[in-house]
Amino acid sequence: MTLRLLPTLAVWAVLAVLPMLLGPWELAMFGQLLIYGIAAMSLAFIWGQGGLVSFGQALFFGAGAYAMSLTSKGMLPGIPDSPWLGLLLAVVAGAVFGGLIGAALFFGKGLRTAYFGIITIAAAVIAERVTTNWRYIGGFNGLLDVPPLPLPGGLDSADPFAGYLLVLGFALLAFLFLLAVERSPYGTVLRGIRCDERRIMSLGFFVPLWKVLALAISGGVAGLAGGLFATQFSFVSPAVIGLALSTEILIWAAVGGKAVLLAAFVGAIIVKYMESYLSETIGNYWLLVTGIAFIAVVVLFPQGLLGRFFALPQPRRLRRD
Amino acid sequence: MVSSVTADFLKIDDIRKSFGGIHALRGVSFSLDAAGIKCIVGPNGCGKSTLFNILTGVLPPSAGTATLAGRRISGLAAHKVSRMGVGRKFQVPGVLSDLTVMEHMEIALAARATGGKVLKTLLWRGNRAEAIRMLEEAGLAEYGDKVASQLPHGIKQRLEILMLVARGMKLLLLDEPTAGMTATETQATIELIRRINETTDTAILVIEHDMTFVRDLACPLIVMMRGEVLREGSYDEVRADPQVRAAYLGDRHA
């Protein structure tokens, strides 16, 4: 049983010792990869557990990034310019956007998966256009000079070492939180909804509410990733809320494995790492290769490439032996 | 004397239903006591399924009422009827194909423990002991960790019935629960239904074609024919009835 825990533990152990192995520049880059990993987990949760494929996950990510930037730059009237408050609001913004889209869609009757996909695409495209055209939040250029998160001891998250550990901490937190939710009875029912919504409804669960909450949770975690992104890159632009990033998140989760949180997380790190490595050598061809690789994975490995390694045993509560 | 609540627990009073000009039900009335069990038999198209659809809120009746413990259930929305304790087992196994048997039990038990409330379920700690106890009693314990899509047909059907019991349903509507089962599976299902009926106070209404099943279950029968109740009685009484035989074999063999 513990054998199946090993790969998961190993991932976190390796990530924890990285600061001892890498230089500051590489460490900063890895910190950014972890942020993408958090975004991939947020999608894997809603997709793998709830069966909802979001083609616009960057909407929640971007909402978090903008909330973080606007708050920490003191641009929201009546709200103090605290980066930590900004991060909190990033989570809230992601969750609210998720909840709103969910509420708008799921309370209607008979929504199909395809509808959800199209609406999320549209939402991401529109969000990108709105942010591009909205002067107050920086328009096309976005917002620069987003401050880092202050840390005890006079440090802040702009320090590569501290910044990396901070992001790693949040990644672990997001992982444990989503894991706890999916392993709770709520998670069991959510998986039931994925299999057969009407059957779950007939047992007396009001399914729309469950899906709205799931999307809010997913949006909140994506918002956290967006908030961390804004502070670690110290800028935000319409690119973080649009279709391009949404597609990337989708590819990470699909390639890694949607059903297992850590598979999506590691999938994001690997794909993004390869991109930074390969885009120098193969340049424009990278995206073409990703697109084709994505098709291949969808057709040949619908469960992703890494799910097997990181699948955890069922909680004790759900095992008979 | 039984109290007024236990007698006529389910009371069906002159239920009628027509689709366009076709009368699917022409005034069906019968009742079922709390913890009672009855079996509805009849050829295809006799209105059994329409009756179940009305009792579960899928269809409103054209006329007449059905009450459960004195409260009207006919014409209510499906999830409301479900929350009042009416559970239906469809003929096709309706298990959740990717989930394990234990997960199925948790979903049903969660629905009972939390009333289907989201936050309560999120914080609920589960009830492993109860799930295992119920699986053991039903003889399904060995399948606990299996994924539903890999279960044999008969086990799927029994699991689904068990889920309704775990959900705490007061009235089970079973639509041909042994359709497509082997003889052994049929016997096991009969046993399960009997045990549920004896050990819980669940009322059970079964639709069945299979006369072996009906005989072995040994419960009162309701024979339906062309949207009407043709006869009520025990297996032997019904079997001896020339009208019933005619209904099955065609008029000229009466």
Place this chain on the structure above:
Amino acid sequence: MVSFFGLALDALNYTSVLLLVCVGLVVIFGLMQVINLAHGEFFLLGAYTVLVAQGVGVPFWLCVPLAFVTVGLVGLLCDAAILRFIYDRPVDTILATWGLSLAIRQAIVIVFGPQSQQVAAPLTEPVQLFGVAYSSYRLVVILIAILVALAVFLVLYRTSIGLAARAAMANRQMAQCLGINMRRLDRSTFSVGAGLAGLSGAVMAPLMSVDPQMGMGFVLPAFLSILVGGVGSPAGAIWGSVVIGSSTTLVSAWWTPVIAQIVVFLLAIVTIRFLPSGLSGLRSK
């Protein structure tokens, strides 16, 4: 008041081309349950076909049917290489066509570069209509789009192939049991749907800036149209494109294109919230 006719013609222009794109989407979905997210890139390929063909001296009016054929062949290829393996996995078809759209777009970037290019309109003289000077090319586009859409509907509602396609939409298994070769029908439908998107891209090319992003920009309203009109209903495609096409044009003219997009999006959400089968669901109620 003067601009009213101009605006109405703009709306008609946009709506009619939108309809062409929608019809392909709707029939593909109705028949195969595939939401083709690469449809925008088929549109894009149509525009680039014109760009290339014009470059080597093919007259514009020949480019349009050429775009239909070329993109139709691409559609055939996509079906053979990808879709036929995953017909029975609806969600995966959405993902795979999404990957396809990414790959096509990027291939275009690699071959033609990311910058926007211009396709010359074959007609430049404005004509006087209701006292308004209006682009004669736009009028021709309206005419072409309406004629092609009409032809598609005639095929669907007046020919044996159309009858078979509609039967398959209503009951795939039964159609198969009556001797309809579903694979062949699927394949040709996907290919013709792609070709229609290519044709739309070709006729719109002189009116838009031709760049690798133009497909998604155009096809998104088409997706919203089929949600509004009712997924899988050819007649719904008409309603959907009329509602989305005219509201986009009008709101864009009165306010800005961004607000138009938001309005149209909200319109789509409200519609599917209250009418799960779209406007075509109204009729059957």
Place this chain on the structure above:
Amino acid sequence: MLEIKALRSGYARGADVLKGIDLKVSAGERLAIMGRNGMGKTLLAKTLIGLIKPSAGEIRLEGKPIGGLPAHRISNLGVAYVPQGREIFGDFTILENLRMGVIGKPGLGMERLDQIYDWFPILRERHAQRAGTLSGGQMQQLAIARALIGRPKLLLLDEPSEGIQPNIVHEIAEKLAAISATEGLTVIVIEQNFEMVEILAERVAFLENGLITGESPTARLIAEPELITQNMGL
């Protein structure tokens, strides 16, 4: 004409409901397959027409193996299917429904329309009407007509009497028996209702738990109805 050997089939992989069906039907014969619900009758029909691939065994039509072929090929080899629930195209007119019977068949047109209308006059009368507005019995006639217009050699009917009034059942059964006799059409009817079977079929096979458990000429069952009750567990 049709030969089925050790046929196994199921809705899900690894769970065969049909566990080795053996059956022979000669040309022009009218066979009924009777059995209770859930015994695999509909599955047998779907396997024969090609909607479900058999997991083992053989199906031969006039000596040619057809097991595992896609449905449209089996249909074009001359097997017509009238499914349970009729499955006519409700939004189409009656004439359009009939056209669907020949569209997929190469070289076949509507030549037989008049004959079909003579057999089922109600369809001529209502040919321009939406099929969804017909009564159950009329829909059943349409479904049968749609199958016959494609000139099948073998007609496969699944529960044709379901939800239809007894006098109409008799009428349809008699008509089918007559058509089969004049056209040399082979008929397999899957039924629970003996009213249909006794008129239409010459021979009855009983299907129970995925196996053919007994066979009998219809005449004998009419003489000794006890045999039906025994064979069907009634």
